[in-house]
Amino acid sequence: MNHRVLVVDDNAAIHEDIRKILATEPDTSARIRDLEAELFEGHAARDVFADVQFDIHAAYQGQEALELVRQAVAEGRPYSLAFVDVRMPPGWDGIETIERLWQEDAHIQTVIISAYSEYTVAEIAGRLGATDRLLIIKKPFDNVEIQMMAHTLTRKYSLERALRLKLADLDALVRQRTSALERKQAELAHAGKMAAIGQLVAGIAHEINTPIQYVGDNTYFLQGAFAELLKVQPSTRPARLEYLVEQIPKALAQSVEGIAQVSSIVQAMRTFVHPGTSDAKENVDLHKSIEAAIMLAKHEWKQVAEVSTDFDPALPLVPCRRGQFNQVLLNLLINAAHAIAEDVVARKKDAKGTITVKTRAEDGWATISVIDTGTGIPEAVRSRVFEPFFTTKEPGKGTGQGLSLVHSLITAGHGGTVTFETEGGKGTTFIVRLPLRA
Ligand SMILES: Nc1ncnc2c1ncn2[C@@H]1O[C@H](COP(=O)(O)OP(=O)(O)OP(=O)(O)O)[C@@H](O)[C@H]1O
Ligand SMILES: [Mg+2]
Incomplete structure (x- = not known):
């Protein structure tokens, strides 16, 4: 649990008071027990307050407070709670201080200590917005009030923090699962597509394979047969056929080569989409x-x-x-x-x-x-x-x-x-x- 508390007040006596109040064991008078029972619905109220040690830091001006908060955030040890006085001449007043603190640290719980009615609640809400991490107490304050606020707000801070961490975990988990699902889905879609293409290719390869075989056989036959034919009566051949006699064997040789290529492609397709x-x-x-x-x-x-x-x-x-x-x-x-x-x-x-x-x-x-x-x-x-x-x-x-x-x-x-x-x-x-x- 985070018990770092920042007190922002131009008056040294207030620092002294708050330090004393928070250093003492919580009051076990009947009143505080009632309050505890109400707050924590009766169970484990003592556990919540047991052994609580506050680590109290002091700032006398808004600017100084802002520096401390900035540093605490940077060091990864943020304050859970700030008590802030309203009037702190010559620097920023309490409301302006809180505005700036909240820009540095969006989670810090805040108690405004106001002496007179410098601001109305409506004015404060107007400046700081409707918020659930702001309480206002009037001077002179009651020790029990300060104790209760410190315990309750630091506890609230811790619970909110735990919730944020849990949510971040869940968020990461959801993102991880989603991307795993997307990956699986893409794989399945791809596998399905490949299976369909595979079937198609197997079918086509099979269909081409049969005709290409007899086209091949016939072309071989023509190549041989033509060579035989040429051996017969070369003298009686009309001159205009000479051109064909030269070209036909070339054409047949090319065809044989082309058919061999087609066959090997078909063979590759069949290997590729092997039933296995x-x-x-x-x-x-x-x-x-x-x-x-x-x-x-x-x-x-x-x-x-x-x-x-x-x-x-x-x-x-x-x-x-x-x-x-x-x-x-x-x-x-x-x-x-x-x-x-x-x-x-x-x-x-x-x-x-x-x-x-x-x-x-x-x-x-x-x-x-x-x-x-x-x-x-x-x-x-x-x-x-x-x-x-x-x-x-x-x-x-x-x-x-x-x-x-x-x-x-x-x-x-x-x-x-x-x-x-x-x-x-x-x-x-x-x-x-x-x-x-x-
Ligand atoms: N041999 C390579 N040389 C250089 N870059 C590569 C090489 N292989 C993959 N890449 C890079 O990796 C990226 C992802 O490759 P991947 O094969 O997953 O997808 P793709 O080729 O872009 O698309 P798809 O494969 O779905 O058609 C490519 O876009 C390219 O930038
Ligand atoms: Mg690729």
Whole structure:
């Protein structure tokens, strides 16, 4: 309990009086017991007053009081109660003093000690506002009154303080819970969206896969068949067909190449949305997933970066949720591509940047690093990149959910870690670590 009391009066005798009154044990006369019973509804009234020690400070002018209050607040040991005289020439009067004290400390309880009717209650209320931390007593005052006021108001101060702290705690708790809920909600929405897209992609990949196979087979066949055809009677060929004889094999070769590309994209899509996208962990070949993610993110990086891999051949299959891991990769690759694109624009570079995906197996962990030569992450935002909805990108380009999702999928989802190293102007490396044993 805070029992720091400030007495503001130009008269030394008043300081002496109040000091004496508050130094003595509370009066246990019948009257005070009645008052206590009334105030504290009869229970524990003695406990409230027991062992109370007031720490009494004196100020003789308003300015001096203001200094003491300021200092007390700055030191984190504010006064709980001030007794303030009304007339204190030559300085501020009591009302002005209180106005200023309250600007420094909005919680201090205040008792005005007035000798005559310098101000009416209405005037005081007009100046100080209707308030519940102001009492007025008239001189000559009654010792019991002073005692009761000191005890009651310091107690009130402590209760209010406890309430404020409790409210602040609750407030913080509510904010914390709300942001956890928002995060969860964003994750669920994202997961739902990914699941829907996954299904769609799986369907499309399947539909494309069948025709692309026979288009491929037929094109191979045409390539061979045409070569055979050319061997027959070259002399009887009209001259105007010479052009076609040259061009058709080229066209067929190009088609074969294109079809091979489409097939590998379809293959990547199928790897990506492998039915194991469900919640169960399985033993996953991370290298295959990485290759697929690089292929699928190609649209984001191909203009601005070369992508390479640096795989550890000794990396075993890793127990993980394939769909979640794919999302993590995709987010990290797209972030890297964006950072490089931004850097290319900012520094008017001609050369492309690089993204390297590196894997290592060591000490029971699989480490996957996505290394880019982009902008780097500025010092000021480093602590915030994993926050949900934190983005430095313009609307439409980023929603700020990527890394927060990556973080929760890797930590909560896999018992892994995700960290980054970054250097302004040089680039950023995001490092994901997954336990090799489930
Ligand atoms: N490789 C990186 N290089 C530089 N800055 C990065 C990199 N990755 C993330 N950041 C910074 O972290 C912020 C948050 O990334 P996050 O992936 O969570 O959201 P986003 O990419 O902005 O939007 P979203 O992923 O939802 O489309 C980015 O806006 C960017 O400022
Ligand atoms: Mg992102």
